[in-house]
Amino acid sequence: MAVSERIMVLGGDGFCGWPTALRLSREGYDVVIVDNLSRRKIDIELGCESLTPIQPIERRLRTWEELTGRHIAFYNLNIAEDYYELEKLIEEVRPKAIVHFAEQRAAPYSMKSPRHKRYTVDNNVNGTHNVLCAIVESGLDIHLVHLGTMGVYGYGTAGMSIPEGYLTVKVEIDGVDREIEIPYPPHPGSIYHMTKTLDALLFYYYNKNDDVRITDLHQGVVWGTNTEETLMHPDLINRFDWEGDYGTVLNRFLVEAAVGHPLTVYGSGGQTRAFIHIRDTVRCISLAIQHPPKRKERVKIFNQATETHRVRDLAQLVSRLTGAEIRYYVNPRNEAPDNDLVIHNRQFLELGLKPITLSEGLLYEVIEVAARYKDRIDMSKILSDSRWRADIPIDREGRAQQPAPPVAPAVNGH
Ligand code: NAD
Ligand code: USQ
Numbered sequence: 001m002a003v004s005e006r007i008m009v010l011g012g013d014g015f016c017g018w019p020t021a022l023r024l025s026r027e028g029y030d031v032v033i034v035d036n037l038s039r040r041k042i043d044i045e046l047g048c049e050s051l052t053p054i055q056p057i058e059r060r061l062r063t064w065e066e067l068t069g070r071h072i073a074f075y076n077l078n079i080a081e082d083y084y085e086l087e088k089l090i091e092e093v094r095p096k097a098i099v100h101f102a103e104q105r106a107a108p109y110s111m112k113s114p115r116h117k118r119y120t121v122d123n124n125v126n127g128t129h130n131v132l133c134a135i136v137e138s139g140l141d142i143h144l145v146h147l148g149t150m151g152v153y154g155y156g157t158a159g160m161s162i163p164e165g166y167l168t169v170k171v172e173i174d175g176v177d178r179e180i181e182i183p184y185p186p187h188p189g190s191i192y193h194m195t196k197t198l199d200a201l202l203f204y205y206y207n208k209n210d211d212v213r214i215t216d217l218h219q220g221v222v223w224g225t226n227t228e229e230t231l232m233h234p235d236l237i238n239r240f241d242w243e244g245d246y247g248t249v250l251n252r253f254l255v256e257a258a259v260g261h262p263l264t265v266y267g268s269g270g271q272t273r274a275f276i277h278i279r280d281t282v283r284c285i286s287l288a289i290q291h292p293p294k295r296k297e298r299v300k301i302f303n304q305a306t307e308t309h310r311v312r313d314l315a316q317l318v319s320r321l322t323g324a325e326i327r328y329y330v331n332p333r334n335e336a337p338d339n340d341l342v343i344h345n346r347q348f349l350e351l352g353l354k355p356i357t358l359s360e361g362l363l364y365e366v367i368e369v370a371a372r373y374k375d376r377i378d379m380s381k382i383l384s385d386s387r388w389r390a391d392i393p394i395d396r397e398g399r400a401q402q403p404a405p406p407v408a409p410a411v412n413g414h
Contacts, residue, residue, distance in 0.1 A: 006030040006093055007289065010079055010131065011101030012072075013057050014039050015239045016147065016222060016281050020099060022229035022236065023282040024289070025070045032093050033057070034086070035102065036078040038123075039239075042109070042246075048381045051240035051255060051373050052225065063235035080127035087134040090142070097143040097289045098135070102127055103195065107151075108332070108386035109245040110192035117191045124195035125202075132206040141213070143292040145285060146203065148216045149196045150274045150305055150343070154187020155335055161342040165218065165301025189335055190388070203299045213293045217284065220274030220305030223250040224362060225369055227279050238278070240369065242377065244384025250275065250314055252382075254363065257324035258370035259377050267331035268403050269312025270338030274305035277356040287351045303345045306355035312402065321363060327398030334388035338405065 005028065012021040012033030025031045037057065043049050055063075061072050077085050079102050090098070103124040104110060110120040128146070135142050153162050166181045183204065186197035199216075206212045230238045241247045242255040253263045276284075284304045293300040315326045331337070349355070356362065383396055 330395035
């Protein structure tokens with residue numbers, strides 16, 4: 001295999017990273033996974049495990065090689081701490097691209113305590129900086145593909161369609177009105193989301209100063225579990241988070257329905273978020289690798305999301321399909337109770353993405369997985385004790401009626 005076809009996948013043991021590593025390997029790339037298995041350790045800390053019985057990384061990789069004849073190398077490195085090992089590995093592997101998933105990615109986990117806040121900032125910001133620094137030191141022209149988040153734009157009503165990273169504004173220069181493009185103003189809604197806005201600044205700098213070619217994928221909430229490749233053998237099954245910190249909203253509702261827990265809508269459920277199915281995540285990353293920015297091009301930003309939904313509409317849909325009860329809990333987060341969200345996602349569509357959107361068939365597929373493994377769920381872990389501020393009460397009961405709507409619509413970020 002030509003050296004130019006090697007890809008490093010940082011965080012390749014995780015929910016998005018594992019199916020991406022398999023997809024890229026199947027497409028013919030020579031894949032190298034780097035992961036410190038911190039996510040598996042956090043499962044132990046939280047006292048729960050993936051809904052699906054994920055196998056140790058060594059077994060995952062052995063089975064993949066037996067099935068396909070394709071080898072994926074694995075290095076257990078902490079990219080936030082093991083800088084010199086990372087730099088040496090990059091110099092040895094000489095990858096064409098590095099896909100960077102290796103961050104602490106749960107907003108509620110990042111808000112649990114000072115220790116969790118500090119860990120999230122140390123891990124995510126140092127990790128991203130180490131990768132950039134090592135790319136420059138290697139002297140290689142490596143395309144960095146980073147998994148960012150739609151949350152960097154803030155989740156208030158923007159009053160316009162959210163552009164892909166850059167905003168056109170009018171300014172007066174020497175008495176003349178001119179249009180310029182600026183990075184969209186950051187509006188982080190949690191410590192975790194804040195680290196992604198800090199990552200963006202690091203990208204801006206390394207792109208400007210060192211001409212590092214970077215694609216930042218502003219991804220929405222991922223749902224679903226299996227991809228074509230993870231379905232090839234039970235040993236390849238993907239991780240599925242469901243508990244109060246790491247479980248994301250739609251996957252949580254589907255699991256809650258399977259185990260007979262009320263659907264946990266926070267606040268009025270008026271929050272609108274962008275979504276993407278895990279099968280589209282892996283397709284988008286492959287497309288991003290195939291279409292790198294040119295040398296000296298600014299950081300390329302894609303909105304990696306295919307549709308938007310309001311949380312209470314998702315709860316109503318899942319309830320209709322399964323008969324599950326819906327309950328409204330005091331929102332543990334400090335976020336707008338209600339927002340509209342319209343996003344641009346033209347760039348991936350132009351590259352040929354045929355989006356998978358919410359369909360009953362795909363929802364039933366996840367419900368079926370949840371039903372198969374529901375004995376692995378500890379009901380006491382469904383609600384999180386994480387709160388955005390100490391004065392927000394912890395609500396373990398919820399109520400059957402939707403709370404009264406907010407008095408005034410929220411503005412962006414507040
Ligand atoms: P995940 O926690 O399942 O996977 C992250 C992986 O990175 C884990 O295997 C973990 O062990 C590893 N890791 C973390 N810190 C590391 C370090 N310092 N050194 C080496 N390995 C490290 O998360 P995910 O859901 O796969 O998310 C991957 C990326 O995609 C994250 O950056 C996240 O912010 C982004 N993202 C995820 C979603 C989602 O809904 N899951 C949505 C938008 C963006
Ligand atoms: N929510 C509920 N009930 C729940 C869980 C969540 O009502 O049981 C609500 C939340 O209050 C929030 C919305 O659903 O308004 C989304 O929450 P989430 O936990 O599904 O997603 P979020 O915290 O935003 O984070 C997830 C990933 C993160 C990624 C982000 C993309 O964990 O890594 O960056 O989605 S985005 O939301 O587009 O920023």
